[in-house]
Amino acid sequence: MRIRTKMLEIFIILVYIFTYVVKCFFVVRNVVRLFAKALPKKLYMDKAYEKLHDTLMFYGVDCVLPYYISSGNPIPEFPETSFRVDYYAVCVCVEGQIEIEIDNLQYHLSENEFLVLAPSTVLRFVQTSGELRMRLLLFDKNFLLKNIADPFFLDKMGLFTGRSFCVIRSNGDDANRIFSLMEYLKEVSERNGRYTLDLVRTLIFNVLLEVAEIVVNEKQTSDKTLEEGNCLFFRFMELVCKHVGQHKDVAYYADCLSVSNKYLIAMVKRGAGKTPHQIIDEYILKEALALLGNPEKTVSDVAYAIGFNSVSAFGRFFKKHSYVSPSEYRRAQLSGQEI
Structure with missing residues (x-):
């Protein structure tokens, strides 16, 4: 009997501790929010705006x-x-x-x-x-x-x-x-x-x-005045546009252009401020978004059409870059919503 009473007391104490911790968490969160609102606008916005x-x-x-x-x-x-x-x-x-x-x-x-x-x-x-x-x-x-x-x-x-x-x-x-x-x-x-x-x-x-x-x-400058780096960048973009459904690795494009991976990365970053891998991912996402807008194609059709070996791999890629699953995106599009 004493053991049961003791266990009950311990349980009640733990409940009180848990309740206190939760209350403290919400108090701190509200204080942080109030502090953020009170900051001068310029200081509060001193961050990398993206969206x-x-x-x-x-x-x-x-x-x-x-x-x-x-x-x-x-x-x-x-x-x-x-x-x-x-x-x-x-x-x-x-x-x-x-x-x-x-x-x-x-x-x-x-x-x-x-x-x-x-x-x-x-x-x-x-x-x-x-x-x-x-x-x-x-x-x-x-x-x-x-x-x-x-x-x-x-x-x-x-x-x-x-x-x-x-x-x-x-x-x-x-x-x-x-x-x-x-x-x-x-x-x-x-x-x-x-x-x-x-x-x-x-x-x-x-x-x-x-x-x-x-x-x-x-436009006053002819295409002939473009420097080597820009020409390489344009050729890379053309290749990605044509072959991104079959080839997603940077090495493939470097081989096609007869340059090293390192050199291609440097020239593309200079031309677009992004790595070749980022550009490839952006092209894949654009193609996926366009195909998902066609209700006659299943998510599986879309995944294989743009070169993924499985629907799950496509789903992970899509959610990483668009923050929703392919099915969620399609439902939103069909219902007329914007994501």
Whole structure:
């Protein structure tokens, strides 16, 4: 009897200890949250922004959509530290000037000049002059892939020739044409219709094609002036686009290009700021997203179509890079949701 009583007392003590620890945990968590909210904005945001939502939150914009179109209002401040974007961006300077460092290269943007960014670009805002106003179009890297026949469409546009960004010096007519498109895009994006998302996708394609047309018309340097490293990078990208379904190892592409793995890695990193392996994974993911958008193909069909030996291996790869399983992604797409 005494043993049972003693055991009961010990059990009650353990319950009290456990309850106390849990309470302490929640108290500490709430204190940390309050402290984070009390921090100055610039200090609190002193981190590597990656997602679109994180960047917008710096400006107090709580946007949960996979895209954002700004109104062109003055931009009072910028993050003080560099950050790597995980989305696409089209930025048009409306008024004022800005010095910006892009992948360790410094550029000056003024009225009617464009900046187009691809995921993985590293930015650092140096300084501004005058009242800076910019029209911004930002969208998640996978947003345009739904219902698209060619998942490598953006890569073939010519906006990112050897780099993950493009700086465009345009005239007033070109800029006004883009302004008009972005104004209409913003108007459409604020609708709540059945086809709003599809309309937004289509209009974003229109904006990108118009910008690509400006790049072609304004391009002053011929392809012959490209240095060896860029030529190698372009050839690598072409090979990946053609063979990524059958070959996922860097060594295969190095052999095709008659260079060592080390040299290929160095040239690709210089051209895109990413390793060959990262680019290969991105291409595989794009192909997977496009194929999963076809309801006639099973997840198993998709896995084998892009060169995986098993559905489980494909599932692990897909979840690692998109944070959801292939089945979850497909259900969301079929129900009209965005991930």
